[in-house]
Amino acid sequence: MEYRQTVYEQQMTKLLAAWERALRKPPGLLEKTSRAVQTRINQAIPEKVHDTVTAAVKGIVQTALFGMDYMPKSKPVRGMSLALRDHKAEELISLYKKVAAAEGAGTGAGGLLLGLADFPILIGIKMKFLFELAHVYGHDTRDYRERLFILHVFQLAFSSQNKKPALLQAIAEWPQTAAALPPADTYARHIDWRQLQQEYRDTIDFRKLLQLLPGIGAVVGAWANYGLLEELGETGMNCYRMRWLAEKAGREAAPPHPQSGASWLKPGAAKSPSPAESGPGCSGSTGQHDEREERR
Numbered sequence: 001m002e003y004r005q006t007v008y009e010q011q012m013t014k015l016l017a018a019w020e021r022a023l024r025k026p027p028g029l030l031e032k033t034s035r036a037v038q039t040r041i042n043q044a045i046p047e048k049v050h051d052t053v054t055a056a057v058k059g060i061v062q063t064a065l066f067g068m069d070y071m072p073k074s075k076p077v078r079g080m081s082l083a084l085r086d087h088k089a090e091e092l093i094s095l096y097k098k099v100a101a102a103e104g105a106g107t108g109a110g111g112l113l114l115g116l117a118d119f120p121i122l123i124g125i126k127m128k129f130l131f132e133l134a135h136v137y138g139h140d141t142r143d144y145r146e147r148l149f150i151l152h153v154f155q156l157a158f159s160s161q162n163k164k165p166a167l168l169q170a171i172a173e174w175p176q177t178a179a180a181l182p183p184a185d186t187y188a189r190h191i192d193w194r195q196l197q198q199e200y201r202d203t204i205d206f207r208k209l210l211q212l213l214p215g216i217g218a219v220v221g222a223w224a225n226y227g228l229l230e231e232l233g234e235t236g237m238n239c240y241r242m243r244w245l246a247e248k249a250g251r252e253a254a255p256p257h258p259q260s261g262a263s264w265l266k267p268g269a270a271k272s273p274s275p276a277e278s279g280p281g282c283s284g285s286t287g288q289h290d291e292r293e294e295r296r
Contacts, residue, residue, distance in 0.1 A: 004252070005245075008083045012241050019238050023168050027161040056120035057200055060127055061154075065147050065187065070124075070131040076138045082244055086237065088136045093233035096129040097226050104225030122225055123200075126232055130154060133233075137240040144184040149174060149239075157235035159199045171239050172246075 005013065063069050077085065103121055130150045131141050139146045149171070156167040170177045181187065 006081075006083075008081075009245060009248075012082065012086075013245060016238060016242055016245075020168060020172075023156075023164045025161070052119055056123055057196060060120060060123045061151060061191075061196070064127045064131070064150065065144065066184070070128050071141060072132045072135045074132075074135060076135045076140045078138060080138075082241065085137055085244070086241070089133060089233075089237050089240075092129065092132055092136060093229065093237070096125065097229045097233070100125050100225035100229040101222040105222035122228070125225075126154065126229070129229065129232065130236055133236045133240065137244060139240075144187075145178045145181060148178070148181060148187065149243075152177075153236050153239045154232075155196065155199065156239065157232045163199060172242060174243060174246075 077088070080088075100122060103125065127150070130153060134141050134146055134150060139149070141147055141150070152167060152171050156164060156171065159167060
């Protein structure tokens with residue numbers, strides 16, 4: 001069956017192609033120079049700041065993977081076109097940019113101690129945003145595999161240029177990536193926490209370091225947090241767009257009666273999905289309303 005796209009979907013496909021090309025480019029001279037400058041900055045930052053960021057990243061990521069703190073109250077959105085989902089996502093990004101900017105201005109005005117407190121607070125805001133974004137695109141975050149997708153998006157947004165291609169590949173091939181994931185109760189042991197926090201820290205350090213400077217902390221804090229949420233929002237939207245388009249293409253190419261849930265399982269391990277695993281990214285059976293609406 002030929003895969004048919006709406007005009008909007010065709011536009012997003014072109015946008016995603018350009019975005020992917022940019023992410024796959026090897027680090028240029030500017031990136032390499034920035035990395036060298038970043039290394040010097042890291043050496044000048046007090047060890048207390050590094051310890052704060054490391055503890056915050058590990059604690060909040062573990063909470064996101066195994067807790068209920070960031071679970072949205074609303075259910076995943078069903079029966080909506082990609083264009084409408086993108087519109088809702090843009091509204092969500094606008095809201096969270098304002099929340100992050102206000103929080104950055106408040107902690108930035110408070111000097112060093114409150115400036116340090118901004119690191120874990122900002123990571124929590126980002127995680128809350130990504131959980132809500134998942135529901136906008138119809139994915140149920142009760143499923144831990146959806147939470148791992150969120151972690152991949154987070155890493156893609158705040159990683160160095162030479163790490164991005166591998167992360168992008170894992171996201172682009174998410175059904176295969178998810179099928180190979182270890183069980184939820186052992187996944188944390190497979191995470192390189194030091195590398196995760198270092199990539200995140202190196203991406204945001206320069207902007208957040210300026211927030212600790214007396215006199216300009218409030219202005220810089222608002223500017224830094226606003227920009228970081230904007231970058232995360234773009235990455236998150238594009239990742240979910242990519243997945244939405246791939247799933248639609250898969251539905252249209254699938255046989256009339258596909259086996260629900262099989263795409264997530266390893267060979268020979270087919271089973272009926274539990275309610276927590278019945279999101280659109282798990283069963284392959286959702287999105288029928290989306291398809292009908294897109295064809296109108």
